[in-house]
Amino acid sequence: MEKIFAMFFSAVSALILASCGTLQDTAEGEIALSVTSQFSDGFLETSAQEEISMNKIKITAGDKSFTAFLYDSDAASAFGEMLPLTLDMSELNGNEKYFYLSNDLPVNSERPDKINSGDIMLYGSSCVVLFYDTFDTSYSYTRLGYIEDASELSAALGSGEVRVTFEKK
Numbered sequence: 135m136e137k138i139f140a141m142f143f144s145a146v147s148a149l150i151l152a153s154c155g156t157l158q159d160t161a162e163g164e165i166a167l168s169v170t171s172q173f174s175d176g177f178l179e180t181s182a183q184e185e186i187s188m189n190k191i192k193i194t195a196g197d198k199s200f201t202a203f204l205y206d207s208d209a210a211s212a213f214g215e216m217l218p219l220t221l222d223m224s225e226l227n228g229n230e231k232y233f234y235l236s237n238d239l240p241v242n243s244e245r246p247d248k249i250n251s252g253d254i255m256l257y258g259s260s261c262v263v264l265f266y267d268t269f270d271t272s273y274s275y276t277r278l279g280y281i282e283d284a285s286e287l288s289a290a291l292g293s294g295e296v297r298v299t300f301e302k303k
Contacts, residue, residue, distance in 0.1 A: 191217065193254075193264075193281060194299040198290035201303065202254060204279040208240035209256055213278050218301035221262065225294050229267035233298075235260045243274040252284025253277070264298065266291050 189204045191214070204210040216235075223231035229249075238259035249255075253265045255275035263275070266288040281287060291298075 189214070189279075190303040191279070192299075192301050192303045194301075195287075195290040195296055196292075198286060200252075200281045200284065200287065200290075202252075202279050202281045202300075204254075205277055207242060207277065209242060209276045210278045212239045213256075213262070214302070218299065220297060220299045223262075223264065223291075223296055223298050225296075228293075229269055230263050230265045231291055231296060231298065232257070232261055232263045235262060239276070241276050243276045245272065245274050246277070247271065249275075250280070250284075252281030252287055254279040254281070264291070 189206065189210070191202045191204060193200045193202050204214050216237075221233040223233045226232055239256055241256065241259050243256075246253075246255075247270060249265045249267075249269055249271050251266055251268045253263075254277075255263045255265070256278055257263050257273070257275055262278070266284065
């Protein structure tokens with residue numbers, strides 16, 4: 135009787151978990167669960183490692199390199215298609231570096247309210263902005279991506295103009 139109850143409980147648990155993700159059979163007949171989750175800012179994170187690595191880029195300033203991710207959007211895809219890019223970025227407000235591209239990118243602007251250090255955004259349709267400080271804003275931007283660990287970004291970018299390379303990883 136205990137075996138039947140255990141099997142019933144396992145089957146019901148598997149059905150419940152299946153509604154939250156996808157079930158896959160493993161070599162030993164066990165069940166593996168793959169679940170997707172969501173970032174706090176509303177962008178969907180995928181559990182497929184291949185899809186994440188396709189959006190991974192490398193940003194280099196001076197002798198420091200950073201891993202960044204591009205969002206799954208038309209603007210970010212268009213930016214990614216332009217890579218590799220080496221830009222002489224100008225300083226603005228002690229919190230960002232910017233560069234005006236010669237081509238316009240697709241726009242889906244929003245007011246983020248808060249900018250985080252490491253955010254990569256588009257101002258208007260052609261101004262790429264790399265933020266190295268966290269602050270509140272009332273401006274509108276199109277999100278392109280973000281740097282995974284921006285703890286040394288401010289020091290790497292320094293003050294004034296800086297040459298920054300964006301490349302596919």
